[in-house]
Amino acid sequence: MSDKHEKDIDQISGVETTGHEWDGIKELNNPLPKWWLYTFYATILFAIGYTIVYPSWPFPSGDGWTYVKGTADYAQRTDVAEEIGAVKAEQAKYVDEIRSADFAAITANDELHDFALQGGKAAFGDNCAGCHGSGAQGFTGFPNLNDDDWLWGGTIDAIYTTIQHGIRSETDPETRLSDMPRFLADGILDRDGVLDVTEYVLSLSGKAEDEARVARGAVIYEEQCVACHMEGGAGSHDLGAPKLSDAIWLYGGDRAAVYETVAYARRGVMPAWAGRLDEATIKQLALYVYSLGGGEAAPVESMESR
Amino acid sequence: MEKLNPINSPLGTPDAAAVNRADQRDQLYADRKKVYPRRVYGQFRMIKWVVMALTLSVYYLLPWIRFDRGPGVPDQAFLIDFPTRKAYFFGLEIWAQEVYYATGLLILAALGLFLTTSAIGRAWCGYACPQTVWTDLFVHIERWIQGDRNQRMKLDKSPWGVKKLLLKVSTHLAWLVVAALTGGAFVFYFGDAPTLAKQFLTGTAPLTSYLFAGGLTFSTYLLGGIAREQVCIYMCPWPRIQGALVDENTLLVSYDKKRGEPRGSLKAAAAGEVLGDCIDCKQCVAVCPTGIDIRDGFQLECIQCALCVDACNGVMDKIDRPRNLIRYAPEEHVTKKGTGLIFRARTFIYMGLIVLVGGIMLASLIVRADLDVNIIKDRNPLFVRLSSGDVRNGYVIRLMNKQHADRPLTIRASGLKGLTLRSTDHAEGKELQVSLPPDDSAAFKVFAVLPAEAIGEGVLTSGKGEITFEIVDMDGHVISRQNAPFNGPRS
Numbered sequence: 001m002s003d004k005h006e007k008d009i010d011q012i013s014g015v016e017t018t019g020h021e022w023d024g025i026k027e028l029n030n031p032l033p034k035w036w037l038y039t040f041y042a043t044i045l046f047a048i049g050y051t052i053v054y055p056s057w058p059f060p061s062g063d064g065w066t067y068v069k070g071t072a073d074y075a076q077r078t079d080v081a082e083e084i085g086a087v088k089a090e091q092a093k094y095v096d097e098i099r100s101a102d103f104a105a106i107t108a109n110d111e112l113h114d115f116a117l118q119g120g121k122a123a124f125g126d127n128c129a130g131c132h133g134s135g136a137q138g139f140t141g142f143p144n145l146n147d148d149d150w151l152w153g154g155t156i157d158a159i160y161t162t163i164q165h166g167i168r169s170e171t172d173p174e175t176r177l178s179d180m181p182r183f184l185a186d187g188i189l190d191r192d193g194v195l196d197v198t199e200y201v202l203s204l205s206g207k208a209e210d211e212a213r214v215a216r217g218a219v220i221y222e223e224q225c226v227a228c229h230m231e232g233g234a235g236s237h238d239l240g241a242p243k244l245s246d247a248i249w250l251y252g253g254d255r256a257a258v259y260e261t262v263a264y265a266r267r268g269v270m271p272a273w274a275g276r277l278d279e280a281t282i283k284q285l286a287l288y289v290y291s292l293g294g295g296e297a298a299p300v301e302s303m304e305s306r
Numbered sequence: 307m308e309k310l311n312p313i314n315s316p317l318g319t320p321d322a323a324a325v326n327r328a329d330q331r332d333q334l335y336a337d338r339k340k341v342y343p344r345r346v347y348g349q350f351r352m353i354k355w356v357v358m359a360l361t362l363s364v365y366y367l368l369p370w371i372r373f374d375r376g377p378g379v380p381d382q383a384f385l386i387d388f389p390t391r392k393a394y395f396f397g398l399e400i401w402a403q404e405v406y407y408a409t410g411l412l413i414l415a416a417l418g419l420f421l422t423t424s425a426i427g428r429a430w431c432g433y434a435c436p437q438t439v440w441t442d443l444f445v446h447i448e449r450w451i452q453g454d455r456n457q458r459m460k461l462d463k464s465p466w467g468v469k470k471l472l473l474k475v476s477t478h479l480a481w482l483v484v485a486a487l488t489g490g491a492f493v494f495y496f497g498d499a500p501t502l503a504k505q506f507l508t509g510t511a512p513l514t515s516y517l518f519a520g521g522l523t524f525s526t527y528l529l530g531g532i533a534r535e536q537v538c539i540y541m542c543p544w545p546r547i548q549g550a551l552v553d554e555n556t557l558l559v560s561y562d563k564k565r566g567e568p569r570g571s572l573k574a575a576a577a578g579e580v581l582g583d584c585i586d587c588k589q590c591v592a593v594c595p596t597g598i599d600i601r602d603g604f605q606l607e608c609i610q611c612a613l614c615v616d617a618c619n620g621v622m623d624k625i626d627r628p629r630n631l632i633r634y635a636p637e638e639h640v641t642k643k644g645t646g647l648i649f650r651a652r653t654f655i656y657m658g659l660i661v662l663v664g665g666i667m668l669a670s671l672i673v674r675a676d677l678d679v680n681i682i683k684d685r686n687p688l689f690v691r692l693s694s695g696d697v698r699n700g701y702v703i704r705l706m707n708k709q710h711a712d713r714p715l716t717i718r719a720s721g722l723k724g725l726t727l728r729s730t731d732h733a734e735g736k737e738l739q740v741s742l743p744p745d746d747s748a749a750f751k752v753f754a755v756l757p758a759e760a761i762g763e764g765v766l767t768s769g770k771g772e773i774t775f776e777i778v779d780m781d782g783h784v785i786s787r788q789n790a791p792f793n794g795p796r797s
């Protein structure tokens with residue numbers, strides 16, 4: 001019986017095997033280079049050093065878990081805070097300029113204008129999208145800001161004022177304010193009268209069906225409505241009175257919705273943002289909303305435009 | 307292993323085996339045995355010199371070649387410019403978003419490797435790989451300073467003294483100088499070479515360029531001077547892949563066993579032994595840069611440099627026997643099947659693929675426009691109904707101008723009856739004028755408005771339609787034409 005450790009040499013490769021065998025498959029013992037081994041040791045040393053210098057081992061403490069902080073006192077949180085600080089500082093230059101410049105100056109400066117639009121878009125998502133929708137497309141009762149129909153005016157300045165002071169805001173004395181009477185509920189008109197006016201309003205956009213009511217409604221409109229909604233339902237930006245002859249209806253333009261509006265009035269509110277948002281943000285918001293495509297040109301600008 | 311039967315005897319256990327006796331222990335880690343390649347002369351050595359001269363001069367000199375592209379554009383023939391995200395190669399200009407050309411080049415390079423390897427084995431490894439070229443250069447430097455193989459082996463065995471120290475230190479210094487030049491040359495591909503060289507010497511170059519130059523100096527020194535064949539044997543994946551690329555028809559550096567064996571010295575032959583042509587002078591072993599014996603057959607370690615061919619031919623010439631005992635040959639010695647044909651189905655397939663990929667790249671380079679147009683339609687909201695009943699859709703049109711000059715352009719749209727365009731600054735009409743800055747991109751917000759009457763006439767059936775934007779230059783040529791959807795209310 002042999003006590004000699006026979007070296008098992010693989011026939012094909014001529015390489016010694018480790019003696020391990022699985023289902024006839026043998027493992028060749030091709031030695032690793034030594035430098036490879038030392039490199040491996042070096043990486044282990046590096047890892048140990050790393051855990052000493054950088055935050056590493058978690059351990060329970062008191063009511064939760066904490067970790068070894070490391071000698072370098074490094075934390076990614078501080079890095080992020082620094083980076084955010086740096087970005088804020090970088091933005092400050094633009095923000096300051098937006099705060100002090102007027103709208104014409106901002107739009108004239110492409111770089112500044114771009115910055116303002118991006119900032120306005122972000123602020124819109126945070127503050128306005130809840131009511132007006134993420135694409136400013138609006139909902140029933142909340143105006144679509146992409147279109148060219150404006151209750152209180154669609155020039156940059158008008159939009160800016162609206163955002164600053166809000167609409168029917170209870171906290172802002174300068175808020176945009178107007179109240180439509182509740183013609184039926186307050187007893188100004190009876191049900192028939194309301195139906196007549198409704199029919200007249202519908203006639204302004206060619207949807208009337210009952211000529212007799214239209215004629216009677218026209219008389220009532222002349223007495224009750226024309227002061228705000230103007231001749232022919234042209235509306236008034238100063239009073240926030242919507243145009244009644246166009247294709248856009250904030251609360252719906254069918255007979256039932258218009259009847260409802262006349263009988264019980266509508267009273268949309270929007271908060272005043274001055275004080276809640278800083279001046280530069282409000283300006284950015286105004287520029288952004290204006291840029292959505294429905295903004296009205298200020299008279300001078302429209303003459304200059306190509 | 308066999309099971310040992312314990313024999314219990316008062317005198318001890320004479321059958322006990324020290325299974326782990328030092329001389330029988332499996333060796334798990336191997337020291338590197340230093341290779342001392344000998345100088346060799348011959349045809350393949352010459353090819354290696356030429357390839358080395360070519361590759362190194364291209365590498366060191368390419369960034370210094372100038373190429374005039376007009377004012378305001380770098381005049382370096384080959385430049386990868388990170389700040390502007392552009393790569394220049396003579397008349398070619400690749401923007402970051404066209405990085406697929408780099409992908410194409412890599413695919414071509416891979417196919418090229420496949421083709422050469424299947425035809426003539428690891429010619430890349432033997433002649434052109436940077437690892438081989440720089441190792442070769444470093445070995446030559448070593449030889450110029452310390453002498454050829456035998457002197458170097460003697461020097462290493464001799465005890466440390468002033469002479470040995472001097473020779474060793476100067477070798478490493480010379481290596482470091484070459485390594486530094488190599489690492490330094492690399493950064494010139496990424497900035498204006500003359501400017502960067504000046505900055506580099508005055509210490510005002512950007513930190514990254516020092517870091518890269520330093521890192522590459524170190525790696526060149528380590529890989530070319532110290533690690534050498536270890537890189538090919540242990541670190542590089544290519545030797546593992548080659549097994550799948552060579553076949554019995556591939557021309558490989560191989561030793562003609564039939565002709566060479568049995569090997570034996572000239573003396574033994576003179577004494578009357580019947581021997582083959584190999585006189586066992588071991589010249590082929592002495593010149594091998596990876597320290598193997600080609601007579602053992604095809605091996606993973608062999609980089610196919612053919613220096614052993616040169617060495618053996620030298621010997622054969624001297625003893626007046628025919629050359630090519632070691633030569634490029636198909637596997638025929640072993641199987642008789644190999645043909646050694648370079649043109650065969652496999653290589654034709656690789657060649658076909660190279661032509662195909664190269665053709666696609668060339669074609670796309672030729673038809674490449676110097677204006678990129680990208681139109682993104684607003685999705686939120688999909689469309690806006692205006693107070694007049696008109697329907698408006700918004701688009702962001704991003705134009706990228708690859709010309710080095712300002713570019714006035716006209717955007718117009720058609721496809722639906724009565725369609726007009728509007729910009730944010732209230733210009734309105736059939737077309738809009740825009741101006742692009744040189745070598746830059748700009749985005750324009752454009753609104754397309756479809757009149758209420760058109761909708762009434764059912765132009766937009768099912769609420770969807772398509773319009774065509776045209777980008778027109780000042781001479782009225784349509785540079786680009788792209789379709790975009792137009793949405794509206796269902797009617």
Ligand code: SF4
Nearest residue numbers: 431435437538542544
């Ligand atoms: S094995 Fe790898 S590193 Fe060595 S010569 Fe070939 S390709 Fe170059």
Ligand code: SF4
Nearest residue numbers: 594608609611612614
């Ligand atoms: S065996 Fe011959 S071809 Fe292979 S690496 Fe050595 S010298 Fe070069």
